[in-house]
Amino acid sequence: MSDDRNDPEYDWDGYGFATRQVHAGEREDLTSGARVSPIAMTAGYRFDSFDDARSRFSGDADGLIYSRQRNPSGTVAERRIASLEGGTEAIVVSSGQAAITAALFALAQSGDRIVSTASIYSGTRILFGRSFRRMGIGVDYVWGDDSGGDSAGGSSGRSSGDDCEWERMIGPDTKAIFTETIPNPKNDIVDIARVARVAERHGLPLVVDNTIATPYLIRPFEHGAAIVVHSSTKFLSGHGAALSGTIVDGGRFDWAGAGRSYPLITEAPRAGVLSNLDRYGPTAYARAAREGVVNDIGPALSPFNAFLLHQGIETLTVRMKEHLANAAHVAEWLAGHPKVESVDYAGLPGNPRFELAQRLYGGRTGSVFAVTIAGGEAGARRFLNRLRVFSHMTNIGDVRSMALHPATTTHASFTPELRSRLGIAPGLVRLSVGVEDPGDLLADLDRALS
Numbered sequence: 001m002s003d004d005r006n007d008p009e010y011d012w013d014g015y016g017f018a019t020r021q022v023h024a025g026e027r028e029d030l031t032s033g034a035r036v037s038p039i040a041m042t043a044g045y046r047f048d049s050f051d052d053a054r055s056r057f058s059g060d061a062d063g064l065i066y067s068r069q070r071n072p073s074g075t076v077a078e079r080r081i082a083s084l085e086g087g088t089e090a091i092v093v094s095s096g097q098a099a100i101t102a103a104l105f106a107l108a109q110s111g112d113r114i115v116s117t118a119s120i121y122s123g124t125r126i127l128f129g130r131s132f133r134r135m136g137i138g139v140d141y142v143w144g145d146d147s148g149g150d151s152a153g154g155s156s157g158r159s160s161g162d163d164c165e166w167e168r169m170i171g172p173d174t175k176a177i178f179t180e181t182i183p184n185p186k187n188d189i190v191d192i193a194r195v196a197r198v199a200e201r202h203g204l205p206l207v208v209d210n211t212i213a214t215p216y217l218i219r220p221f222e223h224g225a226a227i228v229v230h231s232s233t234k235f236l237s238g239h240g241a242a243l244s245g246t247i248v249d250g251g252r253f254d255w256a257g258a259g260r261s262y263p264l265i266t267e268a269p270r271a272g273v274l275s276n277l278d279r280y281g282p283t284a285y286a287r288a289a290r291e292g293v294v295n296d297i298g299p300a301l302s303p304f305n306a307f308l309l310h311q312g313i314e315t316l317t318v319r320m321k322e323h324l325a326n327a328a329h330v331a332e333w334l335a336g337h338p339k340v341e342s343v344d345y346a347g348l349p350g351n352p353r354f355e356l357a358q359r360l361y362g363g364r365t366g367s368v369f370a371v372t373i374a375g376g377e378a379g380a381r382r383f384l385n386r387l388r389v390f391s392h393m394t395n396i397g398d399v400r401s402m403a404l405h406p407a408t409t410t411h412a413s414f415t416p417e418l419r420s421r422l423g424i425a426p427g428l429v430r431l432s433v434g435v436e437d438p439g440d441l442l443a444d445l446d447r448a449l450s
């Protein structure tokens with residue numbers, strides 16, 4: 001057995017997904033034999049000696065230093081998520097927003113730019129438009145469809161795009177491409193293999209927010225992504241009790257050959273010290289993000305919340321099966337209801353991304369999607385005020401079903417023009433379908449619609 005308290009007790013590589021979601025990264029308490037990985041509720045760690053302290057700080061020894069950088073409870077979650085996504089190393093932080101910020105700050109600095117798909121979580125768009133802009137990092141949006149070019153005028157009224165739009169947006173200062181696999185809230189799924197090919201042509205890392213799909217549905221590294229981020233507050237945790245975010249390094253991006261500069265990764269921090277790339281190879285990006293951004297800025301995940309996260313992941317497959325079945329059922333039922341104008345769920349026949357949904361997801365595109373109620377805002381108001389099993393709240397991805405009116409909440413700060421371009425109609429309601437009895441969900445929706 002290794003002396004390193006960070007080392008996993010067992011190697012779970014080669015085991016199936018459901019086995020790894022339970023076991024990968026687990027760390028038994030060797031003193032008591034407690035089977036569940038204990039909560040390491042500590043801010044810091046005692047050094048073995050004067051020399052040990054120096055070696056840990058220099059990185060020559062891999063021991064723990066301080067929980068802002070690494071904590072054993074966080075490490076369980078990190079190893080579990082890295083294993084499920086197929087990455088080399090993960091970093092857990094205090095929220096999804098912190099994960100997106102740290103992931104991109106490790107790549108871009110003032111004067112640099114990022115190209116993103118336009119349909120992304122509203123909080124990410126606000127983050128890009130406010131804090132990123134204030135830090136001097138610009139974001140350019142690709143509006144066109146990226147599902148294969150077959151959805152002109154799609155359900156959100158966006159034009160059919162092609163690679164040319166990506167090419168136009170990418171410039172010499174672009175440092176990354178950002179997208180979501182299943183965008184929140186419109187379920188306008190992205191052909192990430194296609195976006196990854198664009199990224200590859202330009203030597204750019206593709207950063208994918210895989211929050212709604214989770215690695216149960218799709219593993220973006222298998223489609224060419226370089227980095228994956230999560231709001232692990234959502235489906236990975238599943239309980240809705242604690243926020244967390246995760247960054248995963250795919251370990252395959254060619255940082256040295258990219259032809260663009262990534263100083264935190266490829267440059268030696270000072271004379272006589274190797275760059276992260278030379279020192280850590282396939283985990284260089286994760287090292288740079290952890291040491292060079294997360295540890296500096298400090299969005300550490302509480303050990304207690306890390307515990308809740310790795311506990312939650314243990315049931316991911318079980319929950320996802322229920323989420324997916326319920327969501328498909330609810331979407332189909334809503335699509336046939338006379339008080340419903342439209343349902344944005346890519347698994348429904350007639351949706352512009354239906355074929356992509358079949359190809360990527362076997363037709364089941366997560367359990368977060370939008371429904372537009374007849375009667376505009378007044379219709380949405382009546383509907384939301386009458387729901388009971390669906391909780392009226394802002395969150396997605398826990399076992400409870402939830403509903404929200406984006407136009408007056410998450411998207412309220414956007415101009416009417418931007419909302420309209422994003423397809424956020426006055427009657428649109430976002431649903432996150434939980435794991436309750438489907439009959440109760442339909443009865444709740446029926447009562448609210450009638």
Ligand SMILES: Cc1ncc(COP(=O)(O)O)c(C=O)c1O
Nearest residue numbers: 095096097121184211231233244
């Ligand atoms: C797709 C997506 N990414 C990121 C976030 C931000 O995550 P958090 O709320 O954990 O900061 C959210 C939150 O809803 C989200 O839906």
